[in-house]
Amino acid sequence: MNLMTERNLEKAVNDKMNAQPNAIKMQGKDVTVHYGEKQALFGVSLDVPEKMVTALIGPSGCGKSTFLRSLNRMNDTIEGCKIGGKITLDDEDIYNPKIDVVELRARVGMVFQKPNPFPKSIFENVAYGPRIHGLAKNRQQLEEIVEKSLRRASLFEEVKDRLHEAGTGLSGGQQQRLCIARAIAVSPEVILMDEPCSALDPIATAKVEELIDELRQNYTIVIVTHSMQQAARVSQRTAMFHLGNLVEVGDTEMMFTNPTEKRTQDYITGRFG
């Protein structure tokens, strides 16, 4: 498969070996989503294994972002959005009325397409989450969390001297890593990423991808991407969506080398989409 370098292929194979015993972290069963009259998802069933990167690919409007956003109930904020089927986090139905959506979003964090730091200082951006969830008992603990999160997002060295300057003053790539730091500051279990690199240049993209690969050690990651190369580089599992249906899901290596569905093959080789 020409899309993957040999190194990546090797890595993917290793990943596959390591990844096999991973438990299911999140699970979608017959998930349907309606936006008003329009149906966006037609019964998608997809497992998200723990401590792996699952990539959702597919042409625009295929429902991959919709599926991603229903994993932490961000779709709730959209007027007229109705969700059917069942989505579980650790075997718990997240649409159960007993589940608190605020707590859910603290456990399932999100990074968006466009870097969206708050118009506050870098420190405040990262500290906001721990503060509202009461994760730090005092200022010192808060500072520790902020530093740890920034280090995990490989941003600390770049910004340590200007923690109290505006987060919006950073470059696009730094802003996106700041958003990732902000997401991991509340110690989520799952991180959802909605095309996190689509607004970034190739160098910044490489940094964020490297970061995603590191984060896999501790977090379960679901990433929506339009870039086949990116899916191949960072993910261990890939799910292909088309017209609101899940076409195929499998190990990334298998999906890119030997897809069972013709639509998958056509899409990843650029014949449509």
Place this chain on the structure above:
Amino acid sequence: MTDISLNPAGISAKPARRDIGLKRRYAAERRFKLYGIAAIAIGMFFLVALLYSVLSNGYTAFWQTEVNLAINLDPKIIDPDNKRATDPKVLLTANYPVLARNALAEKLGVSSSDKAGMRELGKLFSEGVRGQLRELVVSNPSLIGTTQNVWVLTGADIDSAFKGQIDLSVDQSRRKVSDKQVEWMNKLKSEGVMAQRFNTGLFTYGASSRPETSGLGVALIGSLYMMLIVLFLSLPIGVAASIYLEEYAKKNRLTDIIEVNINNLAAVPSIVFGLLGLAVFINFFHMPRSASLVGGLVLTLMTLPTIIIATRAALRAVPPSIRAAALGIGASKTQMVFHHVLPLAAPGILTGTIIGLAHALGETAPLLLIGMVAFVANSPVTPLDPSTALPVQIYMWANEAERAFVERTSGAIIVLLLFLAVMNITAIILRRRFERRW
């Protein structure tokens, strides 16, 4: 233009250039620019005309002619029966104008037996001297028996003549100041004891039938109370309503109806709000008439739609990505609104509020209906006391005939315009200062 390069061989066969109407388009653009400039020029002309007429009529209102008199606070006139130690009323009811008249007569050498002369002399200074001297004596009774140098207001007609607003070339029977008075006036002027001084009374006096002792004091206090009431009621109510409608309420028929009604309320003539205030606050709740509390409540109702519309626009202008970011790390909706959306919308809200307040400050019609068009001489202490408002005071003075009221009308307009300008400039500065880019 690219035809030639595209078709290098067949220059002679160059197709006729399409008529894309460039000339017409440029002409249309020039024409439109001209219309724009003309529109702005007309607007500027009327603005300059307005400012010129107000300023040229009004700037003299800030100076008032006064005469410096050495007044002998004669105990025989103030307290002829020597009862001031036992009866405090004596000092309040004493005949103070006589003291001023005597001082002036002495200064100008008019004999006290010259009845006609003394009468004309009495018109030289204002009746307001009664209150002025009374205050002086009551606050410090030990001054009785001494001679004090006091700047005393001149009568309104003398003031107008001094300012050159009365044509002195016509016969004295057809003007309000006599030749004798003009002669005295010029004498006092040349001695330097009659002069124009800054008119602090314009900002402190209440209503009066004498122009020289009428001022904006009551109106300023009334307007201040009303602005405070409007600010403290309409800002929280308006912001709360907007946040609920914009962030929490479901979009359905009911909220649509509410939205349409709010937009309609913003366009309802203000006099209708006055009628509403009269019916609800005064007739139903029996609040006092002419009180700035009722005025403030009516203006609050009038300002609310403006503030709600401005606040909703400001809330809507906060990018959705900020909301998503806050929700994405587990902020509740209320935390999202109060930690992120509201701070970002604050400049827009403040701007809308200040513009709404400025609008309310200049509002007259509803106040007429709730009785704030009243002759209020004493400064209101609480918002429940009768008072007037700046624009109403202008309206009332504009109905007066004397020349001195004409300049006061314009002077009051200048004061009102200054307040409005300050408020609007504040709004612009706030908007510039807190404008954020994200």
